[in-house]
Amino acid sequence: MRWNSMELAAMATAAVPGLSPTGVAAAADDARDFTAAIVHDAEGNRWRIRSPQHQEAAMRLETELQVLRGFSTAIRAELPFRVPSVAGAVRRGEMRTFVYNHLPGASMGLTELTHGPAGLIDDIARTIAAIHDLSDSVVDHADLPRYSAERYRQRRLNELDQAATTGQIPSLLLRRWEHAMEDQQLWDFEPTVTHGDLHEDSLLIEGERVVAVTGWTDLHIGDPADDFAWLTAVGAPAFRDQVLQAYSQHRSETPDPCLMRRAALTAEFALAQWLVRGKATDNQEMVDEALGLLNQLASDIETYGGQPIALTPMEEEVKAPAETQDSRPVARIGAHATVADHGGWAESGEGDAEPAVITDSSADQSAAQQPAQDQPAQDESTQDRSTQRQAVDADGEPTGQVPQVPQGRWIDPDDEPTGQFPAVPAEEEPTGAIPRVSEEEAAAASEPATTSGSLPIQPDQQTEQRAKQKNFFPAQSANSARSAESAAEAAEETEETEAGGESIYSRHPGLRPPQ
CATH class of the missing domain: 3.30.200.20 (Phosphorylase Kinase; domain 1)
Structure with missing residues (x-):
């Protein structure tokens, strides 16, 4: 109320x-x-x-x-x-x-911060470093969440699965986020005390000093990059880099090199969290706002490449400087965005090696123990596992081993298929010569043969292409796949909207093009 x-x-x-x-x-x-x-x-x-x-x-x-x-x-x-x-x-x-009780100071907008006094940059960094250097007891005494790096990554994957079930998030963004979340090297960080809802309104400032910090509703031990997500919406990269450099000097421990990459991911993924929350509360205004921002972000990334997130870029990503893109990810859209966690809080580091959900990395361990036909073709790693076929023994039973296709061995056309791979005798040396095949033999070889046993079947090109598709990703909409030309037209329409009244840029300054 x-x-x-x-x-x-x-x-x-x-x-x-x-x-x-x-x-x-x-x-x-x-x-x-x-x-x-x-x-x-x-x-x-x-x-x-x-x-x-x-x-x-x-x-x-x-x-x-x-x-x-x-x-x-x-x-x-x-x-x-x-x-x-x-x-x-x-x-x-x-x-x-x-x-x-009253606290001194007043909050400043992102634009004011980037044009503020020089000493303010250092003090913002010192403030964030002081939060991350807090004793774990502050979190433990309040019985608040504690995550290891791996458990936090799994939590993000759970949230991605939940967001994908809406069927309204552009597939380009889902693939981009999944690619980053499955890159375990990206998530090699030391968990720290994290504010969890830090943004420009949380900092009360007087002159060149941050005199107070408010909004402690989401304190936890987790990824320090979450407290930098709001900085990815700053239109001045130099300001962001200076804050990070000063933060490194004030921290008691050296921050990991991928911190800002995960911060950019957190800022982008907040849009999906906002959509999920709008769906859960039946708030159509939130849903419409989230969908508009998601489609705008997808179009921007498709055209310009977006900010770097994963350590290894996806093959379909457009390689272009992030400074040229029309929009930047938004850490906050109207209010704090969050989704419910799956499962209980992690009170200790026990069980971190056992993920909360089965992902490609964990499924690889069990792929060799299951028949290949039981593996769903949902992504590239799953498709790779589905092409692994089991060898069979003399009785036609699977052995659990991946068969090795013999090289330089020709099968007599008169031989009946046995369901087993012929072995190359050790004393037989391949000659490298290609045997002549008569027209009758070629015609016979082209006829489909009836085989028994479990021979490895190589998928054709169309089957392999289908196996590489993400089954739970919705088809990319026209709005999320706009060309560079239509993106430019949309930017012109936005400028006209700004001239006549409130626009999406005025409500969400992080999306404004760089000056």
């Missing part, structure tokens, strides 16, 4: 005894999850009030309460910024509205 500012001020007086409001103003927040306001009292203090709009948002606020209680006085004293504290709460129905 959305409350107006006066109603929030009334709630604040009920939550904090003795508070006498003299003024109230709206505050920036995740608009679809929370209603927020700043309440001024007679003594000149300012209080921030945050009210959830639905049950999921209410659960996030309860989680934040546990997190803030875990920030002891000693931990707060070591941080280079201030952390909120809850002054009181009031219950309305099944959900509670929280009032927080």
Whole structure:
């Protein structure tokens, strides 16, 4: 339920005894999850009030309460910024509205940050580094999620499967994301304490300093790249690179080299999460917004190649500088995007070697133990496994071994097929000469032969091509496969929209073309 500012001020007086409001103003927040306001009292203090709009948002606020209680006085004293504290709460129905003590500073937009003072870049990096260097106890005491690198990768694959079931995500994006998520080298990182919902509105700034950090509803131990996803929407690559360089200097440990690649993936994949969330809540506005951004991103990547994500590019990717593309991935679209996890939280590193779902990497271990015809042709690695056929023994039973096709051995046309591969005698040396075949023998060889046993059947070109297709990927729509010419026309239409009123670029600045 959305409350107006006066109603929030009334709630604040009920939550904090003795508070006498003299003024109230709206505050920036995740608009679809929370209603927020700043309440001024007679003594000149300012209080921030945050009210959830639905049950999921209410659960996030309860989680934040546990997190803030875990920030002891000693931990707060070591941080280079201030952390909120809850002054009181009031219950309305099944959900509670929280009032927080005043914090100094104000949030800045992405454009303001990139044109801000030089010292601000270093302080933003120092702030992110301080969060990632927090003690694990802050997360553990609040009973929050803890992921290993492999389990976090598997969680992303689970979310990708869930997004694919909508049937509305361009196949180009699904293949691109799957390719990156299955690249285990990309996910070789050291898990750290991660804010989980960090963006420009979370940073309260005064001058060249980040004086406070808000929005601690999604704290966990996982991939530090998640806290850099919002920077991939910055239109100034130099700003992004400077923040990363300063972050490396402030961290107690050297960050992994693939951090920004995973950050770009997180920013792009947030659009799919936004679509899944809109579907789950039957919010058609969210669904339409997500589909528009997904199709725009797919068209941009198809035309210009997109930002680098996987360490090894896909064969069909267009090789072009990312700086020339029309749009950039969006880390936040209207509000925090998330999807429910599959399975319980990982409380320890045990069982990390056993993935939560079967992927190509894990299926390879069992492919040799199953008949090839039972393997579904869903991707290239699955297709490769499906072309592996089992050899048979003298009784026609499979041996579990991949047969080796003999070289330089010709079978007599009069021989009947036995279902076994003829062996080349050790003393027989191949001559390298091609035997002559008569016209009658050639005609007989072209006739289909009836065989017994389990001979390896080589797929024809069409069968092999079908095996390489992704079965769960929907056909690419016309919007997601626009040519460079139609993309240019769309950009012109967008400029006309900007001239006449609010456009997608004004609501989502991360998609604006580079200047």
